[in-house]
Amino acid sequence: MxxxxxxLIFVISLYASEYRLGEGKKIDSLPLYMGGYFSLxxxxxxxxxxxxxxxxxxxxxxxYDKFSYMAEFEFKSFYVDTRKDGVSTVTKDQxxxxxxxYVDYHINENYTLRAGKYSSPIGYWNLLPVNVLRQTTSNPVxxxxxFPKFTTGLQASYSTFNDGELSIDxxxxxxxxxxxxxxxxxxxxxxxFNVLYGQDDYSLKLNGGYFETINASSEEDKRYYxxxxxKYDVEKYQIQAEIGFQNSSKFSATTPYAGYxxxxxxxxxxxxxxxxxxxxxxxxxxxxxxxxxxxYAYRPIYPVAxxxxxxxxxxxxxxQMLFSVSVLF
Amino acid sequence: xxxxxxxxxxxxxxxxxxxSSDYVVIANKEMKxxxxxxxxxxxxxKLTLVNDxxxxxxxxxxxxxxxxxxxxxxxxxxxxxxxxxxxxxxxxGHRPPITMKSQESVKAFVKKVDGAIGYIEANNVDDSxxxxxxxxx
Numbered sequence: 001m002x003x004x005x006x007x008l009i010f011v012i013s014l015y016a017s018e019y020r021l022g023e024g025k026k027i028d029s030l031p032l033y034m035g036g037y038f039s040l041x042x043x044x045x046x047x048x049x050x051x052x053x054x055x056x057x058x059x060x061x062x063x064y065d066k067f068s069y070m071a072e073f074e075f076k077s078f079y080v081d082t083r084k085d086g087v088s089t090v091t092k093d094q095x096x097x098x099x100x101x102y103v104d105y106h107i108n109e110n111y112t113l114r115a116g117k118y119s120s121p122i123g124y125w126n127l128l129p130v131n132v133l134r135q136t137t138s139n140p141v142x143x144x145x146x147f148p149k150f151t152t153g154l155q156a157s158y159s160t161f162n163d164g165e166l167s168i169d170x171x172x173x174x175x176x177x178x179x180x181x182x183x184x185x186x187x188x189x190x191x192x193f194n195v196l197y198g199q200d201d202y203s204l205k206l207n208g209g210y211f212e213t214i215n216a217s218s219e220e221d222k223r224y225y226x227x228x229x230x231k232y233d234v235e236k237y238q239i240q241a242e243i244g245f246q247n248s249s250k251f252s253a254t255t256p257y258a259g260y261x262x263x264x265x266x267x268x269x270x271x272x273x274x275x276x277x278x279x280x281x282x283x284x285x286x287x288x289x290x291x292x293x294x295x296y297a298y299r300p301i302y303p304v305a306x307x308x309x310x311x312x313x314x315x316x317x318x319x320q321m322l323f324s325v326s327v328l329f
Numbered sequence: 330x331x332x333x334x335x336x337x338x339x340x341x342x343x344x345x346x347x348x349s350s351d352y353v354v355i356a357n358k359e360m361k362x363x364x365x366x367x368x369x370x371x372x373x374x375k376l377t378l379v380n381d382x383x384x385x386x387x388x389x390x391x392x393x394x395x396x397x398x399x400x401x402x403x404x405x406x407x408x409x410x411x412x413x414x415x416x417x418x419x420x421x422g423h424r425p426p427i428t429m430k431s432q433e434s435v436k437a438f439v440k441k442v443d444g445a446i447g448y449i450e451a452n453n454v455d456d457s458x459x460x461x462x463x464x465x466x
Contacts, residue, residue, distance in 0.1 A: 022419060023415075023419060024419050033422075035420075065383070066378065069422075070421075070422040109378050109379045109380075127421070128420065133416070159375070159376075161370035161375065162366045162367065163364075163366050165375070302412050302413050303416050328420065
């Protein structure tokens with residue numbers, strides 16, 4: 001019921017005056033801003049065509065005194081029409097998932113405590129996982145197989161700023177996921193850390209952690225992971241890379257390696273070229289692959305993105321072309 | 330005659346002092362000192378609380394020359410990169426700094442509101458304000 005109320009407030013807020021795309025809308029004098037996003041995409045892979053309304057999300061956030069909060073609910077794969085060999089298959093997932101719901105308490109200028117469901121602060125990609133905020137329609141495979149994308153529990157953060165920025169996060173989950181149908185791993189334990197150091201143009205991140213899938217019965221259900229990430233970002237271009245691995249608790253490699261390196265070249269504020277190289281080996285999925293991606297993003301304004309990309313896979317039957325339109329409200 | 334005129338113009342130009350402006354980041358007298366990196370973090374809303382007090386950064390209007398100087402020298406991000414930064418921050422639940430139209434408004438707000446931080450041209454500073462950081466273009 002509360003999800004419907006949030007959705008209604010959002011729709012009403014869009015009728016309010018002084019609204020600008022991509023900035024959200026303040027709700028009267030309340031400490032509440034509303035926003036949302038959606039994406040439509042098309043994929044051609046061999047003789048298969050897929051049309052999809054993928055993301056349809058609403059979010060609300062605000063702050064009061066030392067507290068701030070975020071709530072985000074999303075329809076994922078809301079409508080999917082897959083056409084192959086003249087046969088059309090339509091699937092609809094019309095359940096509203098809880099993507100993020102958390103409260104932050106800012107203890108002082110260095111320490112913050114978070115409670116709720118939040119994006120695991122691992123690497124760069126996982127913190128901005130929505131279509132409109134990235135430059136390709138697709139996500140790197142490594143961001144989906146090494147670690148749980150979401151954590152439900154506590155997060156303690158330390159940050160300090162001088163010539164550079166140093167941030168350290170500790171993540172703790174010892175309970176069920178708030179919405180485990182909306183996570184890449186169904187987990188009830190997750191412990192991890194994040195260390196970030198950055199200066200004006202570059203930053204580096206180191207992540208590690210341990211998680212258990214629900215009712216873990218075998219050692220295969222208990223996994224460790226490590227990730228190393230880096231980003232160099234200047235006016236004209238950006239280079240970003242993440243690489244990691246995952247082991248089961250018996251130290252057999254479930255994912256011996258998975259990573260990507262991506263380069264962006266900003267022809268102008270509106271036109272962006274992108275190239276990405278990926279490689280991974282997953283012993284659970286029994287898959288080993290290299291992927292090369294070239295793409296182009298057109299942003300008439302930043303919160304609106306039209307994107308095209310072509311993926312060349314070492315498993316050539318997975319070569320594909322993707323197009324998407326996405327908007328942030 | 331032309332040669333003499335050219336030499337005269339050159340001499341005048343060389344003898345003129347370089348035209349430069351000084352700018353300052355200001356707060357009220359009770360505010361603690363900040364490094365340049367901390368000021369950048371405050372205007373990117375990464376640092377929001379100091380000494381149990383919420384920090385309130387104040388921007389000038391989007392095309393104001395003092396703001397452009399501040400973003401170039403202290404934040405070190407162009408206007409277009411900042412636009413994409415704040416769009417991403419909207420998804421992460423953070424708002425950009427509030428905006429004021431004039432340096433007089435910034436001064437008045439900083440004097441009145443604890444935790445407020447703004448930037449103005451140095452020749453507009455008075456004794457009631459604390460200078461946190463100073464630079465020249």
